[in-house]
Amino acid sequence: LTGHVTLDFGYKNTGATKSAITFLDGEEGVLKYRGYPIEELAEKASFLEVAYLLIYGELPSKETVEKFQKDISMHTLIHEDMKKFFDGYPSKSHPMAQLSSLVCSLSTFYPESLEANQSEEQKNETIIKMLAKMTTIVAFIYKKSLGHPLIYPKNKYDYITNYLWMTFGQRTEDFEPNPVVVSAMNKLLILHADHEQNCSTSTVRIVGSSDCNLYASISAGISALWGPLHGGANQAVIEMLERIKEDGGDTDKWIAKAKDKNDPFRMMGFGHRVYKNFDPRAKIIKKACDDILESLGINDPVLEIAKKLEQAALTDQYFIDRKLYPNVDFYSGIIYRALGFPSEMFTVLFALGRLPGWIAQWKEMRENKEPIGRPRQVYVGDVDKHL
Ligand code: SDX
Numbered sequence: 262l263t264g265h266v267t268l269d270f271g272y273k274n275t276g277a278t279k280s281a282i283t284f285l286d287g288e289e290g291v292l293k294y295r296g297y298p299i300e301e302l303a304e305k306a307s308f309l310e311v312a313y314l315l316i317y318g319e320l321p322s323k324e325t326v327e328k329f330q331k332d333i334s335m336h337t338l339i340h341e342d343m344k345k346f347f348d349g350y351p352s353k354s355h356p357m358a359q360l361s362s363l364v365c366s367l368s369t370f371y372p373e374s375l376e377a378n379q380s381e382e383q384k385n386e387t388i389i390k391m392l393a394k395m396t397t398i399v400a401f402i403y404k405k406s407l408g409h410p411l412i413y414p415k416n417k418y419d420y421i422t423n424y425l426w427m428t429f430g431q432r433t434e435d436f437e438p439n440p441v442v443v444s445a446m447n448k449l450l451i452l453h454a455d456h457e458q459n460c461s462t463s464t465v466r467i468v469g470s471s472d473c474n475l476y477a478s479i480s481a482g483i484s485a486l487w488g489p490l491h492g493g494a495n496q497a498v499i500e501m502l503e504r505i506k507e508d509g510g511d512t513d514k515w516i517a518k519a520k521d522k523n524d525p526f527r528m529m530g531f532g533h534r535v536y537k538n539f540d541p542r543a544k545i546i547k548k549a550c551d552d553i554l555e556s557l558g559i560n561d562p563v564l565e566i567a568k569k570l571e572q573a574a575l576t577d578q579y580f581i582d583r584k585l586y587p588n589v590d591f592y593s594g595i596i597y598r599a600l601g602f603p604s605e606m607f608t609v610l611f612a613l614g615r616l617p618g619w620i621a622q623w624k625e626m627r628e629n630k631e632p633i634g635r636p637r638q639v640y641v642g643d644v645d646k647h648l
Pocket of ligand 1: 456459489494519529532533534583585588590
């Protein structure tokens with residue numbers, strides 16, 4: 262048996278997950294959130310509007326999104342005792358390890374999130390807290406990595422500006438967010454917000470299907486995203502481009518390595534489980550990359566290497582035969598680096614963007630009263646052995 266089969270052993274249908282949140286067509290390179298094309302949302306919506314759309318199913322009115330922002334602002338502080346966690350991590354701990362454990366630990370400070378039979382209001386408050394506290398935790402992880410004083414949230418800022426204030430702000434300086442950076446973050450977070458049943462989202466759904474609380478389910482998704490074949494690819498892409506630059510920028514040599522079955526090297530940022538055409542997000546990010554670097558007056562040599570790799574891959578039969586196109590991770594790291602982030606933070610930023618999608622999918626699974634996840638198997642082992 263290969264590929265996807267629906268095996269029914271009298272259990273509930275073990276077929277594909279049914280969802281009304283995100284539609285993607287891998288052959289046509291189409292991606293829609295609740296029916297809206299990603300291209301329109303990335304150009305015209307705010308990340309918070311898209312988060313609301315994914316989680317609650319409709320684009321919010323001006324009043325609704327203002328209330329959503331206000332509700333979130335009321336919950337951006339984390340318990341002061343959470344700062345003690347940072348004292349336990351070794352100085353060079355990977356931010357994804359910290360993020361996964363800190364998010365899971367939110368359930369210890371908000372035990373109401375563990376209660377059975379919560380009211381809609383209680384469930385919604387947990388969702389608001391998860392969205393609100395993620396920005397603070399991500400910013401605190403970054404500040405701690407630098408040994409800088411933590412910058413606390415300010416309610417006068419919107420979601421993204423508040424995150425940038427906590428990340429790049431200094432207690433001793435006024436903070437004037439660069440509109441180019443705010444706009445770039447808004448677009449990048451929208452492009453990462455959901456992607457149907459990818460590895461980390463499926464993890465969130467299956468952990469949540471055991472009636473596990475939202476914080477622990479999101480924590481499991483963060484761990485799945487960390488892998489270099491998944492969200493960790495954005496960090497791996499930049500490290501690969503740096504390696505090629507250090508090696509003299511000979512992209513043909515590295516394309517040959519990627520094709521060599523005896524060489525473990527893979528072209529990070531290329532290929533996809535579903536897109537067998539261009540990843541629509543990669544197209545948008547590639548254009549944004551050119552615009553942002555030009556606006557910020559940055560000439561990043563790895564961008565030229567990335568473009569040479571892409572061009573070489575698009576004309577190489579190995580890549581063409583396997584439909585290996587640049588994916589969402591190929592250019593995003595170049596933008597994050599231009600915005601001032603170190604590569605270890607790139608996957609954390611992917612998680613910040615993907616959070617509303619994870620929440621939406623967890624909520625849908627719970628509202629659909631789906632049974633506990635129990636993937637079946639085709640047994641291929643021994644059947645009749647004796648001691
Ligand atoms: C994300 O699912 C999602 O939606 C994920 C995501 C999201 O938004 O949640 O889109 C985010 O995870 C994007 C993917 C980021 N990962 C990378 O960029 C890592 C590099 N890419 C590959 O490892 C790979 O392409 C995967 C993991 C993304 C997809 O793997 P598949 O579909 O299982 O492909 P495969 O491993 O079966 O490969 C098919 C062929 C193989 O060659 P043959 O055996 O046919 O000779 O293609 C080759 C592979 O060796 N191949 C590559 C390659 N990717 C596949 N060869 C060189 N470089 C690559 N990157």
